[in-house]
Amino acid sequence: MSTILDFLTSDTGLFAAIAAAVGVVAAVVGVVQPILARRPESREARANLAMTSPLLSDLSLSSNSYDLRFEMTNTGVHTAVAVAVRLRVLERGPSTTVVPTVTEAPLRVNSHRVKLRPEHDLYDVRARAYGPALPPLAFADGEAEAFSIKLVADEPQRYVIRIEVEWYDTKNPAHVCALLGKPVEVDFPPRAGSGRSITMRPGGSDQ
Incomplete structure (x- = not known):
């Protein structure tokens, strides 16, 4: 020692x-x-769902409709699951635009369709009238998906609409996030004469 x-x-x-x-x-x-x-x-290190600027197609006067297109991309590192894709009406009012009748071939759209009505403000874009409900959309790391929504209306009306998406990270499914697109103005004016047509105005751009 x-x-x-x-x-x-x-x-x-x-x-x-x-x-x-x-x-x-x-x-x-x-x-x-x-x-x-x-x-x-x-x-x-988490999922992050992003949305591109909504784009409006050329007018289809014969079918009284147009397409709203956008993309969603998961820019994070975990899988993001979109549980709901909705279209919300932010504003509405009478249309003051008058356009002439134009003959045009019908527009063929193989995607979603939403019929706007003056009394409704929220629409489930992926809802189906017949058959089973569509499953949630899963976006892997870096994955993107495009959307085309055909908007139609029976009554002359001006709308301001927005796409809203609810989604969650598969690593934390209890925490539901909201993804909001920029508002887009849509005008369904009465025609000068019989029938109806529509015009469109530029919308916002994104995030």
């Missing part, structure tokens, strides 16, 4: 003890620093 004490109190022993302590501290720092460095990264 005295031999150990004599070694520790000697110059050589003190140097060895200090070197050992420094080694322990360096080892602890080497373990803790990577853990701390990973914390911000782990907070950012």
Whole structure:
């Protein structure tokens, strides 16, 4: 025991003890620093669903309709699941635009269709009149999907509409997020003469 004490109190022993302590501290720092460095990264490692600017197609006067197109992309690293895609009317009012009747071939659209009515403000874009309900949309990391919505109306009316999407990260399904598109103005005016037609006005751009 005295031999150990004599070694520790000697110059050589003190140097060895200090070197050992420094080694322990360096080892602890080497373990803790990577853990701390990973914390911000782990907070950012999540799904993130983004929407492009809504685009309006050319008018189809014969079918009294046009297409609203947009894309959604998951820019995060986890899978994002869109549980609902809705179209909301933000404003409405009488149309004051008059356009002539134009003969045009019917527009063929193989996508979603929404019929706007003055008494309704919220529409389920993916709802089906017949058959089973459509499953939620899953977007893997970097995956994108395009949408084309045919909007029609029986009555002359001006609308301001917006696309709204509810989605969640598969790593945290209890936390439901909302993705809101920019408002778009849509005008269904009465025709000068028999029948109806529509015009469109530029909408907003996005995020």
